């Protein structure tokens with residue numbers, strides 16, 4: 001199938017704008033802008049909010065960030081984006097910075113939707129404020145970096161009102177080739193699935209240099225390398241692939257054994273740079289996952305292969321998306337590309353098979369706000385985050401770890417600093 005054909009057959013996902021009902025739905029005039037407040041004006045936040053602006057009726061009207069320089073960069077960027085779309089510049093009263101910026105944004109009557117793009121440690125705290133403020137929420141993954149945060153998020157999920165819509169940033173599910181092959185897999189094209197091999201081989205991240213930064217500020221600016229702030233690479237980055245495993249299997253792992261460590265990286269931080277995880281899912285389905293995050297030799301390769309009694313499905317970020325076997329199928333636009341030929345994008349704005357992932361996810365989400373039905377993806381987001389925590393715990397403790405072990409004895413992280421120093 002070609003992308004064009006798929007888009008035509010999945011009107012709900014791809015053309016949410018056309019589905020807006022006339023009149024008022026969920027408090028919005030159809031065709032009026034959904035007023036978006038971006039919390040965390042960094043790399044991913046800027047990319048996604050720009051994409052919301054360009055691909056949906058959402059309009060960035062407010063910004064919040066811990067650091068004034070990040071807020072200022074966001075203001076300059078979005079004033080330019082808004083001007084290009086003949087929209088107003090951001091009102092100065094809707095620019096918030098400091099440790100309470102998230103609460104000020106959540107309390108603002110001028111914001112309908114909060115996009116949470118802060119480091120993972122803060123997601124659940126920020127989700128709580130946004131939901132309590134009655135906002136729609138687009139929350140980046142992971143929903144929680146430890147079991148305590150995961151439980152807190154599940155409580156927040158119960159407080160989401162019937163008119164609020166909450167999405168979690170697993171945009172890969174919305175990529176047209178991946179959505180299409182998922183439909184085939186879920187309809188049984190592979191027969192009984194026995195096993196999956198999956199991987200996420202990423203280059204090293206760049207250190208962000210801020211002369212004169214205190215150790216606490218350095219940690220916050222380079223949160224990716226810090227276990228408490230990021231959850232480690234399995235929970236922060238590799239989670240996209242584990243999410244696809246859970247989604248395609250319709251299940252979560254029962255137990256895990258893991259090896260891995262910090263073999264190459266020497267810079268500050270305590271995250272591992274490689275993981276090898278063996279997950280066991282219900283029905284004795286085995287998932288073998290490996291990842292690396294180091295090196296500047298331009299290797300980037302992420303994806304999975306599912307092996308079933310009747311066929312094998314390949315689901316890479318770049319390269320052929322196809323099923324071989326009894327019900328052979330291919331996403332034609334991907335067939336000329338080589339597996340692993342993709343380019344890494346630190347802001348998640350990938351090309352190749354993920355080229356339209358953000359756009360289609362955002363359209364579907366805005367459609368859920370404007371014309372319903374609303375989403376509540378918190379519990380599903382928590383389940384994937386916990387699946388990654390399971391693999392992480394098995395690695396840190398160097399023993400087979402079950403889901404029940406994780407819930408009973410999973411690690412708990414504290415920030416170890418007072419954010420009021422940045423007031």
Ligand SMILES: NC(=O)c1ccc[n+]([C@@H]2O[C@H](COP(=O)([O-])OP(=O)(O)OC[C@H]3O[C@@H](n4cnc5c(N)ncnc54)[C@H](O)[C@@H]3O)[C@@H](O)[C@H]2O)c1
Nearest residue numbers: 040041042043044045065066070117118119120140347348
């Ligand atoms: N879905 C994807 O493909 C994808 C890709 C990249 C990043 N992400 C996620 O997006 C989030 C942001 O990542 P990034 O790469 O943009 O990081 P970043 O460091 O570029 O941006 C984070 C921003 O949050 C601000 N911030 C930090 N602590 C804050 C606080 N307590 N209150 C308010 N603002 C705070 C920072 O000043 C910074 O501007 C992370 O959760 C990451 O896992 C997702």
